[in-house]
Amino acid sequence: METQPFDTHPAVTRVEEALRAKGAMGATRWLPDAVTTAVAAAEALGVSPGAIANSLVFTLDGEPLLVMTSGGHRVDTEWLGRQLGGTIGRASKEVVKDATGQVIGGVAPVGHPAPLRTLVDEALAEFPVLWAAAGHARTVFPLTYEELLRITDGTACAVVPD
Numbered sequence: 001m002e003t004q005p006f007d008t009h010p011a012v013t014r015v016e017e018a019l020r021a022k023g024a025m026g027a028t029r030w031l032p033d034a035v036t037t038a039v040a041a042a043e044a045l046g047v048s049p050g051a052i053a054n055s056l057v058f059t060l061d062g063e064p065l066l067v068m069t070s071g072g073h074r075v076d077t078e079w080l081g082r083q084l085g086g087t088i089g090r091a092s093k094e095v096v097k098d099a100t101g102q103v104i105g106g107v108a109p110v111g112h113p114a115p116l117r118t119l120v121d122e123a124l125a126e127f128p129v130l131w132a133a134a135g136h137a138r139t140v141f142p143l144t145y146e147e148l149l150r151i152t153d154g155t156a157c158a159v160v161p162d
Contacts, residue, residue: 011102011135015111019141022110022151026142034137036105038071041131041140048072051127053148055107057096057116061086064099066116067159068109068132068148070123075159080119083157105137109152118154120145125156 016028035041038052050072058065058077065088069075081088096104100112109118109132124130125145132148134141149156 009136009139011106011108011111012139013135014101015108015135015139015141018108018110019151024110024141024143024147024151026147028134028139028141031138031140034105035140036137041133042071045131045140047129047131048127050123051130053109053121053124053130053132053143055100055109055133057091057099057104057107059089059091059095060084060117064091064095064116066100066107066109066118066152066154067121068118068124068152068154069121069159072123073160075121076161079161080159102133102135103137106133106135106139108133108135108141109148109154111135115153118152119157119159120149120152120154121159122156123159124148 038049041052042049050070052071054069056067077088131140
């Protein structure tokens, strides 16, 4: 697998700077092709889809909400909204870009213009190494569940009912 960048990208640079500032140790990997789904990322990396930490932007009562979820399942937005005492909706591509500075398919957990309220799926804790997008659809980086919580200042929670 190619580990050196084919290109540079400003969003990836911002993510890498944020990761370094937060003490994250994983290096960005540039993949030969875009991996815009957990399944595609898992196949490219040779890992379980559950080890992919998807960065999904929703709105909670109109405000952006980042949900870092396991690629092994889908967020139950109706259930999660009830848990949070509000209504969750899918964010438009414009809201995603404005909130994160990144485009859908490459949204990283960090490197955003301003801090985002972040929830981190407890299901990710079962994997010793997670993989998250690094600001571009051809980039990923490794980290642990504990690192993900720390670098996002996220709140651990279930995102689907038991």
